[in-house]
Amino acid sequence: xxxxxxxxxxxxxxxxxxxxxxxxxxxxxxxxxxxxxxxxxxxxxxxxxxxxxxxxxxxxxxxxxxxxxxxxxxxxxxxxxxxxxxxxxxxxxxxxxxxxxxxxxxxxxxxxxxxxxxxxxxxxxxxxxxxxxxxxxxxx
Numbered sequence: 001x002x003x004x005x006x007x008x009x010x011x012x013x014x015x016x017x018x019x020x021x022x023x024x025x026x027x028x029x030x031x032x033x034x035x036x037x038x039x040x041x042x043x044x045x046x047x048x049x050x051x052x053x054x055x056x057x058x059x060x061x062x063x064x065x066x067x068x069x070x071x072x073x074x075x076x077x078x079x080x081x082x083x084x085x086x087x088x089x090x091x092x093x094x095x096x097x098x099x100x101x102x103x104x105x106x107x108x109x110x111x112x113x114x115x116x117x118x119x120x121x122x123x124x125x126x127x128x129x130x131x132x133x134x135x136x137x138x139x140x
Contacts, residue, residue, distance in 0.1 A: 001040070001043075002036050011051075020047060023060055025064060026039075026046060057090075066083070
């Protein structure tokens with residue numbers, strides 16, 4: 001499958017496919033006699049995964065670890081630690097979003113008649129602790 005078709009099916013631009021390939025997130029494409037890249041159809045799902053993981057806040061390094069783990073028979077320790085750290089970050093974001101959700105409901109319930117904006121207070125205060133304890137990130 002040529003790069004344009006891969007990009008169309010994965011709903012990304014051709015430059016994105018090239019970038020992912022250059023970053024080692026995709027297996028190197030075979031080359032046709034004409035010089036065009038030729039990708040297996042499985043690369044479409046892989047690109048969709050990469051894009052969605054990036055949208056959810058995973059770094060390319062973290063995504064690379066998840067892809068390596070999916071290609072291996074067992075989750076490497078480094079990928080496992082990264083996943084555990086990400087769970088802590090996600091729990092923190094969920095707590096923040098719940099706090100904002102409660103503040104927005106308060107605004108709706110009071111018709112915005114409170115003296116101070118609860119939305120500003122919900123985002124301007126200290127972060128709530130995550131529900132699940134996360135391991136501290138490794139120092140380098």
